[in-house]
Amino acid sequence: MPGTYKLFTALVALIGSVSLVSTGEINPLFSVIGAGLLWGYYRALRSYPSLPKWAVGTLTSTTFIIFLINLYINRDIFISVAQMTLIFQTIKSFDIKDPWDPLQVFFMSLLQLLMASELTTTIYFGIIFVVFVIFFVISIVLGHFVKEGQGTFRPYRKPTVLITIITIILTIAFFVSLPRFRSSLWGQSFSKGIKTTGFSEKVDFGSFEELKLDETVVMRMLISPDAGGPHYLRGMTFDYFDTSAWHDTLKHTRRMFRTSDDFNIDVPADAKKYEAEIYLEPIDTDVIFIFKRPYKIDAPGFFMRSDNAGSFYMKQKASKRFFYKLYSIDGYYYDNMDIDSYLQFPDNILSVKKMTEGITANSADNLKKTEKIKNYLISNYTYSLSAGKPSDGSNAIEYFLLKSKKGYCEHFATTMVLMLRSINIPARLVTGFLSSQRNDIGNYYLVRQSDAHSWVEAFIDGRWMIFDPTPQADISRKPPLLLFLDMMRLNWNRYIVGFSSYDQKQAANYLLGFSTIKIGLPAIPYVNIFFAVLVMLILFFIYRSKRNGYVHSKYADISAEYIRLRKMVSRYGGKITPSSTTNDVLREAVNAGRFNTEEIKRFIGCYRFLRFSGRSDKVLLKDFLRSAKALKKI
Amino acid sequence: MSNIRLTKEGKRFLIAVALIGLASVNTGNNLIYLIFSMMLSLLFISFIIASVNLRKIEVTAEFEEPLYANTPFEIRVAFHNKKIIPSYSIAMLFPLSISGELYVPVIKKGRSREKFYNVLTMNRGRYLLKHLKLRTGFPFVFMNLYKEIDYGKELIVYPRIMDVSSLLKDIPLHFSEREGMRITTGGDFLLSREYVYGEESKNIDWKATARAQKTMVKEFSMGDERLATIILDNSSDVNEVVFEKAVSIAASLCTVFVERDYYVRLITCGKVIPFGKGRIHLFKMLDILAGIRILNAAGCPVDELTEGMNILVVSSENLVFSGIASQCAGVIDARYI
Numbered sequence: 001m002p003g004t005y006k007l008f009t010a011l012v013a014l015i016g017s018v019s020l021v022s023t024g025e026i027n028p029l030f031s032v033i034g035a036g037l038l039w040g041y042y043r044a045l046r047s048y049p050s051l052p053k054w055a056v057g058t059l060t061s062t063t064f065i066i067f068l069i070n071l072y073i074n075r076d077i078f079i080s081v082a083q084m085t086l087i088f089q090t091i092k093s094f095d096i097k098d099p100w101d102p103l104q105v106f107f108m109s110l111l112q113l114l115m116a117s118e119l120t121t122t123i124y125f126g127i128i129f130v131v132f133v134i135f136f137v138i139s140i141v142l143g144h145f146v147k148e149g150q151g152t153f154r155p156y157r158k159p160t161v162l163i164t165i166i167t168i169i170l171t172i173a174f175f176v177s178l179p180r181f182r183s184s185l186w187g188q189s190f191s192k193g194i195k196t197t198g199f200s201e202k203v204d205f206g207s208f209e210e211l212k213l214d215e216t217v218v219m220r221m222l223i224s225p226d227a228g229g230p231h232y233l234r235g236m237t238f239d240y241f242d243t244s245a246w247h248d249t250l251k252h253t254r255r256m257f258r259t260s261d262d263f264n265i266d267v268p269a270d271a272k273k274y275e276a277e278i279y280l281e282p283i284d285t286d287v288i289f290i291f292k293r294p295y296k297i298d299a300p301g302f303f304m305r306s307d308n309a310g311s312f313y314m315k316q317k318a319s320k321r322f323f324y325k326l327y328s329i330d331g332y333y334y335d336n337m338d339i340d341s342y343l344q345f346p347d348n349i350l351s352v353k354k355m356t357e358g359i360t361a362n363s364a365d366n367l368k369k370t371e372k373i374k375n376y377l378i379s380n381y382t383y384s385l386s387a388g389k390p391s392d393g394s395n396a397i398e399y400f401l402l403k404s405k406k407g408y409c410e411h412f413a414t415t416m417v418l419m420l421r422s423i424n425i426p427a428r429l430v431t432g433f434l435s436s437q438r439n440d441i442g443n444y445y446l447v448r449q450s451d452a453h454s455w456v457e458a459f460i461d462g463r464w465m466i467f468d469p470t471p472q473a474d475i476s477r478k479p480p481l482l483l484f485l486d487m488m489r490l491n492w493n494r495y496i497v498g499f500s501s502y503d504q505k506q507a508a509n510y511l512l513g514f515s516t517i518k519i520g521l522p523a524i525p526y527v528n529i530f531f532a533v534l535v536m537l538i539l540f541f542i543y544r545s546k547r548n549g550y551v552h553s554k555y556a557d558i559s560a561e562y563i564r565l566r567k568m569v570s571r572y573g574g575k576i577t578p579s580s581t582t583n584d585v586l587r588e589a590v591n592a593g594r595f596n597t598e599e600i601k602r603f604i605g606c607y608r609f610l611r612f613s614g615r616s617d618k619v620l621l622k623d624f625l626r627s628a629k630a631l632k633k634i
Numbered sequence: 635m636s637n638i639r640l641t642k643e644g645k646r647f648l649i650a651v652a653l654i655g656l657a658s659v660n661t662g663n664n665l666i667y668l669i670f671s672m673m674l675s676l677l678f679i680s681f682i683i684a685s686v687n688l689r690k691i692e693v694t695a696e697f698e699e700p701l702y703a704n705t706p707f708e709i710r711v712a713f714h715n716k717k718i719i720p721s722y723s724i725a726m727l728f729p730l731s732i733s734g735e736l737y738v739p740v741i742k743k744g745r746s747r748e749k750f751y752n753v754l755t756m757n758r759g760r761y762l763l764k765h766l767k768l769r770t771g772f773p774f775v776f777m778n779l780y781k782e783i784d785y786g787k788e789l790i791v792y793p794r795i796m797d798v799s800s801l802l803k804d805i806p807l808h809f810s811e812r813e814g815m816r817i818t819t820g821g822d823f824l825l826s827r828e829y830v831y832g833e834e835s836k837n838i839d840w841k842a843t844a845r846a847q848k849t850m851v852k853e854f855s856m857g858d859e860r861l862a863t864i865i866l867d868n869s870s871d872v873n874e875v876v877f878e879k880a881v882s883i884a885a886s887l888c889t890v891f892v893e894r895d896y897y898v899r900l901i902t903c904g905k906v907i908p909f910g911k912g913r914i915h916l917f918k919m920l921d922i923l924a925g926i927r928i929l930n931a932a933g934c935p936v937d938e939l940t941e942g943m944n945i946l947v948v949s950s951e952n953l954v955f956s957g958i959a960s961q962c963a964g965v966i967d968a969r970y971i
Contacts, residue, residue, distance in 0.1 A: 103643055103775065107646065107647075107650070110650070110669070110673075113669060114654060114657075114666065114669055117663060117665035117666050117668070117669060118661070118663060118665075118666070121665060125665060129665075129668060129669075129672075133672055136672075137676070140676075140773075140774045140775055141773050141774065143774075143775050144723065144771055144772060144773060144774055144775050145723065145739070147771070147775055148723055148725075148737060148739070148771070149737070150739055155739065155740055156722065156739075156740075159720075159722060159773065160773075163679060163683070163773050166675075166679060167672070167675050167676060167679060170671075170674075170675035170678060170679060171668070171671045171672045171675045172671075173671075173675075174670075174671035174672075174674045174675055174678075175664075175667055175668055175671040178658075178667055178670070178671060178674075180662070180667075181659065181662060496664055496665070496668065497664050497665065498664070499664050499667075614786060
């Protein structure tokens with residue numbers, strides 16, 4: 001086997017294994033075993049003898065046993081299979097003998113890539129995929145020449161490069177044009193979401209601390225027009241506090257159904273309008289984060305849910321990236337349903353009430369009182385992620401308020417809500433994100449786990465007003481290179497991972513100047529028409545090739561007409577056997593009395609000439625086809 | 635349209651494509667769509683490039699005649715690429731009778747490429763090469779595309795010519811050149827033989843033409859003509875190997891006597907080649923012997939022996955021609971050769 005072929009086999013195997021390891025889901029021990037293929041291919045390239053059959057057999061059996069044990073321990077068949085392929089790649093690297101062995105390696109690498117695609121959605125997968133396509137194509141072209149017994153590849157470099165480029169272009173074309181469905185059929189993707197907190201019915205007090213240290217990107221947002229950040233991305237609200245956790249006890253959610261392409265919300269849209277495109281990573285919540293007050297949401301799914309507090313929820317937690325578009329206005333929420341619930345106050349925090357009355361003593365109206373509380377907290381308390389916990393058994397709010405005087409958003413917002421409630425102002429805790437990091441390279445906002453935030457909404461003068469009592473923390477700027485890489489990530493997530501039927505429509509719109517062909521109702525997407533036509537064409541060609549017995553000789557059509565005539569004659573009572581000659585057919589056709597004698601004579605005469613003379617005659621062929629058509633009409 | 639056949643790898647790949655396609659629809663994972671797209675494009679490219687690869691490729695195959703059984707010969711195959719792009723990895727498949735294939739790694743655009751194929755052994759017979767088949771699997775390993783090109787040539791492989799001098803030694807050649815015996819006197823009518831293009835029409839033997847259903851001419855004696863009749867008994871059901879040997883002996887005898895300037899006639903069950911001489915006549919006889927098969931006794935011209943030296947070649951004891959064995963100068967039994 002030529003050395004070049006071995007080298008490319010090694011590279012494809014390596015890329016396949018790297019794709020799995022790069023997901024971060026593989027046990028390091030298996031990654032180390034997988035790295036053994038480097039040694040195996042080194043031996044193969046140096047033409048060292050491959051492992052004896054018994055050794056390969058033993059190692060393979062052992063791998064199966066390891067697989068079973070692994071499966072028993074981690075109860076995850078997907079990961080267990082992935083880890084098993086790493087061992088198999090290594091074993092195979094020591095057993096490359098025949099020209100067919102590399103093909104097994106290629107298939108296994110393809111399988112590894114496939115599994116990696118389910119374990120990760122990072123841009124690194126994209127880079128690995130492109131490299132894989134290049135080496136995979138080159139390898140199978142080389143494989144072709146090896147199969148044909150060629151030992152040198154120098155003359156084929158040019159076509160190989162060309163074929164690789166064509167493959168990449170076609171892959172993009174297929175990727176863009178393959179029909180997409182709004183949801184999966186009966187299975188779910190294996191890809192895992194990012195663990196988060198703060199967006200469920202119960203949120204433990206203090207749970208934001210670990211989020212504040214997590215730099216994982218959870219969202220990217222493009223806003224138009226953008227007057228500059230930071231921007232509040234509202235998640236959900238909480239009404240009940242039991243000194244250790246916040247609860248959403250109201251749960252008055254209702255279904256909203258799609259009207260045409262969007263979910264419309266009954267909101268007067270006469271204020272300043274904004275559009276926000278949000279690419280939400282698969283975080284562990286069904287909350288749809290909103291920017292300002294939306295009057296329309298364009299999101300996948302047949303329905304979504306909303307509650308009286310103005311929070312929106314997906315049908316279910318997204319297992320993959322979720323893209324939606326918000327059409328919003330500057331505005332307030334006016335809903336006063338369950339207003340008493342927002343006055344709930346824990347019994348054992350009496351010091352809060354005293355302190356609040358002191359702060360707001362000279363203020364006449366609720367708005368001023370609220371502003372005073374907010375300013376008091378901002379001026380007298382410090383932002384810190386190391387808030388500490390009360391050691392004397394007292395509750396966390398009193399500890400923050402009276403002792404430590406330092407904390408993070410959760411402390412400030414919770415304290416303010418309780419302070420407002422203590423003086424009979426309805427208030428609620430809102431969780432969401434505060435986006436402050438703008439990527440000027442891509443003109444979008446980066447939202448990380450560390451941007452998780454909580455603030456306050458107070459019901460003043462018949463409307464819910466926003467107050468953020470948390471002092472500003474230092475915002476660290478990221479280096480331009482990192483911002484550029486993140487912009488690449490956004491595009492990867494936007495145009496590859498999050499590619500949808502909506503994007504197909506947009507692409508069609510861009511390319512063809514129209515997105516749908518309206519035939520009455522409903523609108524039929526052009527992509528579906530294109531694929532329907534394509535499928536029909538393929539079926540037609542398959543039918544044609546079948547009819548002609550796959551091999552289309554120049555006589556096939558002529559013979560097909562003759563065979564059709566034989567069947568017709570037989571159907572009309574003529575005695576046609578497999579050995580019937582053209583004379584027999586002619587005689588039987590005339591005897592049948594259903595055919596025009598002159599026509600059938602012309603047909604048979606033309607057939608004999610066209611089929612057996614070895615010459616072609618266009619005029620005669622025309623006559624023949626005309627006769628065939630005339631005979632069919634009987 | 636050409637004929638596509640998936641290779642073993644191609645079938646596996648196709649199954650993988652179907653499964654991955656299903657997985658992509660099922661999970662809605664765009665990264666699986668990406669892999670699926672790559673696999674589809676590989677299949678698509680495989681088919682398109684293979685089709686383009688075989689387009690406008692013309693092939694001519696030539697060989698130097700005559701061809702003899704079990705004697706190696708060479709076929710010169712020329713591939714002509716009339717496209718504006720090169721073609722890669724094309725093989726010409728020979729029919730079953732020849733078996734094997736000729737591979738050309740590259741044919742540059744607008745160029746021809748010549749290759750020689752050595753046929754080591756072939757049985758005697760007439761082979762109609764209606765089509766030549768081209769194959770390409772380029773650029774991948776998933777499928778082979780076949781295309782038939784009209785060829786329409788007949789390849790006639792004559793029986794093997796063997797050295798029969800030792801056999802002739804044992805035959806009492808009453809009329810042989812050894813004794814220098816003349817069988818006719820000059821200027822007399824000698825025999826009727828088939829017309830050869832360019833001969834004078836005055837010599838046409840109209841009666842014989844009517845009888846034989848083909849143009850025959852009269853041959854007149856020059857006074858030193860020697861006649862030999864080779865009779866091959868192909869009437870009985872015999873061992874194939876022995877029969878082949880008998881055919882080979884008959885062909886060799888025909889060759890020897892034509893080379894010795896005899897007027898040679900070939901009689902077999904089903905076919906009779908009248909007296910004639912020269913290479914064209916020899917090839918007529920060899921044509922018959924190339925395609926001769928064992929027939930039943932019906933149609934065997936047992937009563938045609940009247941003149942010249944007769945040699946009977948047999949391959950079994952059940953002879954249709956046994957009655958005339960006594961009139962023959964020699965009887966050669968192929969079973970003992």
